[in-house]
Amino acid sequence: MRGGPFILVLIAVAAVIFGLARWLDNSYAFFVGYVVVQYIVLGTAWNILGGYTGYVNFGITAFFAIGAYSSVVLHKLVPAMPLPAMILVGGVMAGIVGIGTGYLTLRLRGVYFSIATLALAVVVQTLITNWDFVGGARGAYVLRPRTAPLIGGGYIDYLFLIMLGLCVISLATARAIERSSLGYGFAAIRDDEAAAEASGVPTLKLKLIATGLSGGFMGMAGAPLPFYVTYLDPSSGFSLNYAVNAIAMPLIGGTSTWLGPVVGAVLVGGLQEYLRVTISSAVNVLVAGVLMVVFVIIAPQGIVGLFKRKRQ
Numbered sequence: 001m002r003g004g005p006f007i008l009v010l011i012a013v014a015a016v017i018f019g020l021a022r023w024l025d026n027s028y029a030f031f032v033g034y035v036v037v038q039y040i041v042l043g044t045a046w047n048i049l050g051g052y053t054g055y056v057n058f059g060i061t062a063f064f065a066i067g068a069y070s071s072v073v074l075h076k077l078v079p080a081m082p083l084p085a086m087i088l089v090g091g092v093m094a095g096i097v098g099i100g101t102g103y104l105t106l107r108l109r110g111v112y113f114s115i116a117t118l119a120l121a122v123v124v125q126t127l128i129t130n131w132d133f134v135g136g137a138r139g140a141y142v143l144r145p146r147t148a149p150l151i152g153g154g155y156i157d158y159l160f161l162i163m164l165g166l167c168v169i170s171l172a173t174a175r176a177i178e179r180s181s182l183g184y185g186f187a188a189i190r191d192d193e194a195a196a197e198a199s200g201v202p203t204l205k206l207k208l209i210a211t212g213l214s215g216g217f218m219g220m221a222g223a224p225l226p227f228y229v230t231y232l233d234p235s236s237g238f239s240l241n242y243a244v245n246a247i248a249m250p251l252i253g254g255t256s257t258w259l260g261p262v263v264g265a266v267l268v269g270g271l272q273e274y275l276r277v278t279i280s281s282a283v284n285v286l287v288a289g290v291l292m293v294v295f296v297i298i299a300p301q302g303i304v305g306l307f308k309r310k311r312q
Helices: 003-024 027-050 060-077 083-103 111-129 155-178 183-190 193-197 203-222 223-231 239-255 259-279 281-298 302-311
Strands: none
Touching: 003 027, 003 083, 003 155, 027 060, 027 203, 027 239, 027 259, 060 083, 060 111, 060 203, 060 223, 060 239, 083 111, 083 155, 083 183, 083 203, 083 281, 155 183, 155 193, 155 203, 155 223, 183 193, 193 203, 223 302, 239 281, 239 302
16 A cells, blocks of 8 residues: 555544544543554654664653653743644654764664663653753643634543544654665664665664654654643653553564554553553553563564464
């Protein structure tokens, strides 16, 4: 399926999902839907760098929180700014940080790069915790509008629709990368970076593109968060759930394809929300961690890779 029809199919599926959620008229359905779709965007963003390029990023919360706190800052400075503009700004800010971080750290390989990205998350969290303008350690309240623009109804419906739109954009971008020279360059770096360099592949340039795209989508995924939770503090913005799930869902679904994060997010995110209601939200990280270990052992290519292998 070529790019145009694929995007149309994604839009149609997103419209059906949104229409079904409106038909159910259940606020919890929008809550679960928002969380699952948010993880699809986060997982897809991580997969661009970690799956396609082979550079494991542990600094997910840094980029996610940059997007979230960008919205807090813009809400304070320009209260009338529409949410899509805030998301764009958050994505650009996170993307710039991603490129800058990549320029400084992408000469490191393997575990050294991963440790550097983890250090980035610690540095960003420390800066935000000590920044009084965004609430510092005590957090900040963000009052969302009562009614949603364009669609009417509740603002949660609007946030869900916005996240569905981000999901369509991120998946379309990931699929386009897979079928382009950019994707082949990423794969060459992942398989053997030294051989790719010897073959003339501009590895540093491609890695910077990957970090910029990955960080930008993570920032855009985080930008609506303050309006969704209405209260944002460092412990929630830098929650371990985001870091673990963003890595676990592509690994469980499959890192070599755009479909992997979708499968992983629906499976793991749906299970986590079920356990949140029946047991406790404290088991979320445990569930993702256990499933990630199991799938790394029995199906290193994830669910999608497992099905592909059986078909072959």
